[in-house]
Amino acid sequence: RKEVEQDPGPFNVPEGATVAFNCTYSNSASQSFFWYRQDCRKEPKLLMSVYSSGNEDGRFTAQLNRASQYISLLIRDSKLSDSATYLCVPSYNNNDMRFGAGTRLTVKP
Amino acid sequence: ETGVTQSPTHLIKTRGQQVTLRCSSQSGHNTVSWYQQALGQGPQFIFQYYREEENGRGNFPPRFSGLQFPNYSSELNVNALELDDSALYLCASSLADRAYEQYFGPGTRLTVT
Secondary structure, three states, X not given: OOOEEEOOXXXXXXXXOOEEEEEEEOOOOOOEEEEXXXXXXXXXXXXXXXXXOOEEEOOEEEEEEOOOOEEEEEEOOOOHHHOEEEEXXXXXXXXXXXXXXXXXXXXXX | OOOOEEEOOEEEEOOOOOEEEEEEOOOXXXXXXXXXXXXXXXXXXXXXXXXXXXXXXXXXXXXEEEEEOOOOOEEEEEOOOOHHHOEEEEEEEEOHHHOOOOEEOOOEEEEEO
């Protein structure tokens, strides 16, 4: 079993749609959680941190369920510019970040 | 642009050779992490350097080694190259107290033949 599991997709959605990605992690020692996005042939960039209480950043909402070792990302009102691969990243500490393989999203006009 | 630069952009080596990849961190960042990203996979953590010392290591063999210099730039060295070492190598810089907020460079594409 992979340490971080994500549905690879691709998720193909129309502009304005709401889309959700899920991620499970196997190491219960993970302390911090993040979502990164990676555009095609580009480097990963931090999208948002994930807090136990859930958190929002504009159209993006992240949730964490430690008991189920599950993280989610919800994108509302999808834009063309949201097309990217979304990487789930549990971290044991700030030194050791375990990236998932990513979920690919394509937003179409 | 993140301000993190890597060289070279592309590199072709043969099995058994050694390679050195270089990274210049974003101004003010004192921590550098290295990752290997195979096609279709997420970045895999190799190691992190802080204050010129290794500060954490992933599941990579000792033939992967690194250095950090006083100006916070860094090198990744790989000895005895294997075909499976072919990948994109990414470095990321950060501040020590915000090491989760990593700023990645564009990567070095290494091909081992």
